[in-house]
Amino acid sequence: MTTDADSHVRRLWRHRGTSLPTPRRGPPQQLDLDEIVAVGISIADTSGLAAVSTRAVAARFDKTAMALYPYVGTKDNLLALMQDQASAMPSWPDAATSLADALRAWASALFEVYLAHPWLTERPWSQASQGPHEQDWLERLLGILASWDVPADRRATAVTMLYATVRATAATAAAYGQLDDRGAAEWVAVASATRALVPDLTARYPLSTSLAPVTPDWRDSPRAAVAAAVHLLAVGLTLGA
Numbered sequence: 001m002t003t004d005a006d007s008h009v010r011r012l013w014r015h016r017g018t019s020l021p022t023p024r025r026g027p028p029q030q031l032d033l034d035e036i037v038a039v040g041i042s043i044a045d046t047s048g049l050a051a052v053s054t055r056a057v058a059a060r061f062d063k064t065a066m067a068l069y070p071y072v073g074t075k076d077n078l079l080a081l082m083q084d085q086a087s088a089m090p091s092w093p094d095a096a097t098s099l100a101d102a103l104r105a106w107a108s109a110l111f112e113v114y115l116a117h118p119w120l121t122e123r124p125w126s127q128a129s130q131g132p133h134e135q136d137w138l139e140r141l142l143g144i145l146a147s148w149d150v151p152a153d154r155r156a157t158a159v160t161m162l163y164a165t166v167r168a169t170a171a172t173a174a175a176y177g178q179l180d181d182r183g184a185a186e187w188v189a190v191a192s193a194t195r196a197l198v199p200d201l202t203a204r205y206p207l208s209t210s211l212a213p214v215t216p217d218w219r220d221s222p223r224a225a226v227a228a229a230v231h232l233l234a235v236g237l238t239l240g241a
Helices: 004-012 033-047 054-059 065-072 075-086 099-116 118-122 132-147 152-178 181-197 218-238
Strands: none
Touching: 004 075, 033 054, 033 065, 033 075, 033 118, 054 065, 054 075, 065 075, 075 132, 099 118, 099 132, 099 152, 099 218, 118 152, 132 152, 152 218
């Protein structure tokens, strides 16, 4: 007997060797799973993850939410399918001359995926899709660490640090992208008011108020921070190895 988990895994890995579950009764299927997932991704990209529902996706096909169930399962199943599909790993040249270069290429590629689909950073790690595209990223990263002889006992920590850094900086970059001139002006106004009303601010917090920015343009800071963080991590991974 096929379980819900079996059906979901078949859908996730449908292009990597599994076959889609087929209903035993009812009318022949009229929709395409790839098209359904693409519509869900489009809605999330345009209107945010909260706008995605089986009802909203089904409406694009002039169907009811219930009619979508045989194709994707529950809403959670649909979100997982969207998450994995949107995480498809692009190709990039594997011509790194150092561990830092290789990790920077990996991190930059994932950063761009998150920028293209900002809602991916809203999906917690506890809801990893366990699909092939997400698995590709982890396998590629572990392959980099192995090929540059990073000690095995440091790899899990490195994976956590890299994923966390890329997700956090990409989420910040997406938020910056949504900040209009008014929002930026309000932020500057609060900063100016703070310095005016708390004249000894620099004396109270000498280290934080004198911290040099990663880059002159604050909008570029998340991307620059990724590169800088990867470099620091690469140095740490090779110390005493």
